[in-house]
Amino acid sequence: xxxxxxxxxxxxxxxxxxxxxxxxxxxxxxxxxxxxxxxxxxxxxxxxxxxxxxxxxxxxxxxxxxxxxxxxxxxxxxxxxxxxxxxxxxxxxxxxxxxxxxxxxxxxxxxxxxxxxxxxxxxxxxxxxxxxxxxxxxxxxxxxxxxxxxxxxxxxxxxxxxxxxxxxxxxxxxxxxxxxxxxxxxxxxxxxxxxxxxxxxxxxxxxxx
Amino acid sequence: xxxxxxxxxxxxxxxxxxxxxxxxxxxxxxxxxxxxxxxxxxxxxxxxxxxxxxxxxxxxxxxxxxxxxxxxxxxxxxxxxxxxxxxxxxxxxxxxxxxxxxxxxxxxxxxxxxxxxxxxxxxxxxxxxxxxxxxxxxxxxxxxxxxxxxxxxxxxxxxxxxxxxxxxxxxxxxxxxxxxxxxxxxxxxxxxxxxxxxxxxxxxxxxxxxxxxxxxxxxxxxxxxxxxxxxxxxxxxxxxxxxxxxxxxxxxxxxxxxxxxxxxxxxxxxxxxxxxxxxxxxxxxxxxxxxxxxxxxxxxxxxxxxxxxxxxxxxxxxxxxxxxxxxxxxxxxxxxxxxxxxxxxxxxxxxxxxxxxxxxxxxxxxxxxxxxxxxxxxxxxxxxxxxxxxxxxxxx
Numbered sequence: 001x002x003x004x005x006x007x008x009x010x011x012x013x014x015x016x017x018x019x020x021x022x023x024x025x026x027x028x029x030x031x032x033x034x035x036x037x038x039x040x041x042x043x044x045x046x047x048x049x050x051x052x053x054x055x056x057x058x059x060x061x062x063x064x065x066x067x068x069x070x071x072x073x074x075x076x077x078x079x080x081x082x083x084x085x086x087x088x089x090x091x092x093x094x095x096x097x098x099x100x101x102x103x104x105x106x107x108x109x110x111x112x113x114x115x116x117x118x119x120x121x122x123x124x125x126x127x128x129x130x131x132x133x134x135x136x137x138x139x140x141x142x143x144x145x146x147x148x149x150x151x152x153x154x155x156x157x158x159x160x161x162x163x164x165x166x167x168x169x170x171x172x173x174x175x176x177x178x179x180x181x182x183x184x185x186x187x188x189x190x191x192x193x194x195x196x197x198x199x200x201x202x203x204x205x206x207x208x209x
Numbered sequence: 210x211x212x213x214x215x216x217x218x219x220x221x222x223x224x225x226x227x228x229x230x231x232x233x234x235x236x237x238x239x240x241x242x243x244x245x246x247x248x249x250x251x252x253x254x255x256x257x258x259x260x261x262x263x264x265x266x267x268x269x270x271x272x273x274x275x276x277x278x279x280x281x282x283x284x285x286x287x288x289x290x291x292x293x294x295x296x297x298x299x300x301x302x303x304x305x306x307x308x309x310x311x312x313x314x315x316x317x318x319x320x321x322x323x324x325x326x327x328x329x330x331x332x333x334x335x336x337x338x339x340x341x342x343x344x345x346x347x348x349x350x351x352x353x354x355x356x357x358x359x360x361x362x363x364x365x366x367x368x369x370x371x372x373x374x375x376x377x378x379x380x381x382x383x384x385x386x387x388x389x390x391x392x393x394x395x396x397x398x399x400x401x402x403x404x405x406x407x408x409x410x411x412x413x414x415x416x417x418x419x420x421x422x423x424x425x426x427x428x429x430x431x432x433x434x435x436x437x438x439x440x441x442x443x444x445x446x447x448x449x450x451x452x453x454x455x456x457x458x459x460x461x462x463x464x465x466x467x468x469x470x471x472x473x474x475x476x477x478x479x480x481x482x483x484x485x486x487x488x489x490x491x492x493x494x495x496x497x498x499x500x501x502x503x504x505x506x507x508x509x510x511x512x513x514x515x516x517x518x519x520x521x522x523x524x525x526x527x528x529x530x531x532x533x534x535x536x537x538x539x540x541x542x543x544x545x546x547x548x549x550x551x552x553x554x555x556x557x558x559x560x561x562x563x564x565x566x567x568x569x570x571x572x573x574x575x576x577x578x579x580x581x582x583x584x585x586x587x588x589x590x591x592x593x594x595x596x597x598x599x600x601x602x603x604x605x
Binding site: 180 | 358360376398399400401402
């Protein structure tokens with residue numbers, strides 16, 4: 001089996017669109033609401049989740065045949081918790097400002113349903129390489145939605161992207177105002193709903209009968 | 210009338226399948242059924258139709274809103290003159306004209322944006338045009354302060370029509386009041402244009418009518434009462450009860466005049482469009498809650514406002530008469546209407562008194578009760594089912 005055989009490509013591709021963890025499986029909504037008011041923390045959060053899912057998938061996949069079925073959840077949790085702690089420490093050391101902005105949400109990756117879902121559904125039954133691709137795919141699928149939502153929220157809420165002012169001062173002088181609702185969590189709900197709406201309108205197979 | 214009918218019949222073929230103006234079919238259809246009651250009859254089964262259809266009901270509500278709107282327009286000019294200190298030298302007609310000039314663009318923006326979306330959706334989904342926006346379109350400019358910019362009004366209208374109405378399936382399917390969602394959108398997205406003390410009085414002259422007043426600020430009566438013992442009007446003197454009843458005080462455009470709203474309420478109740486049960490219990494809820502606070506919180510200034518003043522200030526009357534009674538979003542069961550109305554009145558006073566950030570609570574109270582109506586109806590129906598089941602088992 002080649003490194004990028006059809007099946008492996010599918011493991012990488014489907015979670016990006018057709019099986020997107022946020023818009024189709026509706027997992028990880030909590031953090032998607034909490035960290036998307038600015039673009040920078042959203043990108044960092046997306047990358048952290050991608051790395052943690054991929055690594056956890058590989059580790060669990062490597063030891064999947066030795067894990068006793070009865071205590072598999074606790075073992076998965078230990079692996080995830082170790083990785084999350086690692087990422088959290090690295091962020092504190094090298095990107096302190098962002099880690100302050102993300103506050104508890106990095107730690108809460110442990111409870112992110114995407115992680116346990118992928119470990120249970122994929123890594124426990126597949127070899128390390130496909131598991132790695134599946135982790136990367138799911139992580140990026142999650143990160144993609146976060147980034148899109150964060151772009152809208154930061155642009156309309158603060159008139160900026162990545163902290164750089166985009167909307168010029170003359171627009172504010174002419175009467176333009178930032179949309180305060182975009183900085184509140186309900187706006188993320190509405191934006192995610194719009195993405196779900198768009199995706200289902202495009203892809204008929206996702207529509208319920 | 211005959212002439213209009215003949216003209217419509219003459220241009221009708223253009224809009225039918227294959228006609229050159231087919232793209233505007235829903236637009237034509239909407240106006241035709243607005244002007245004349247359609248004489249379609251049911252093709253199968255037994256049907257009972259009400260004598261008036263929903264477009265006629267909507268028109269009645271718009272007529273009921275007219276007194277409040279006219280007084281609101283006059284009040285815009287009056288407040289402007291008061292702020293400039295030229296009340297004695299300004300005629301009532303030029304005050305009214307000024308208010309009209311301020312108000313017309315707002316009404317136009319609300320209708321163009323809202324109806325534009327409605328017509329587009331109807332045309333796109335190949336449906337009949339819905340009439341629900343007739344009322345929402347006039348309500349939206351009446352529940353915003355005079356200082357609300359037009360682009361924000363347009364954005365809020367679009368947001369409300371799309372997200373509160375069309376995504377739920379159009380007119381009659383919305384779970385919350387569309388006009389209030391537009392206001393709530395402005396309230397949370399652009400708080401600076403709907404609260405504070407610089408948006409309630411118009412301060413710029415239009416075409417030479419009205420006065421320019423620089424740097425003028427005046428808060429609403431409720432904002433004053435939340436901070437101190439008395440409500441101060443635009444002239445700097447305390448508001449009298451007479452001012453409050455006629456609505457000559459700063460506030461959202463249509464909500465200030467209790468007397469004009471009462472005229473509308475009489476029409477709505479007389480024609481049976483609005484439910485007296487809902488309206489009545491909103492006032493009961495408001496009175497009960499404000500009496501409760503008056504006796505339990507002696508140190509809070511807004512709690513010490515007498516209950517009748519709570520009812521005639523802010524949007525309480527307007528909400529009770531025109532918003533709470535919306536047949537789509539209010540409770541359907543008769544007992545439910547009492548609970549729903551009481552909840553709105555009580556909640557509005559609760560928010561006014563206990564939340565220092567929100568001097569007015571009517572909007573949030575109605576929205577909150579709107580989302581609980583399915584639950585209220587469920588409980589009422591279920592309790593009836595249970596009572597009858599009990600009676601049945603007792604007999605056997």
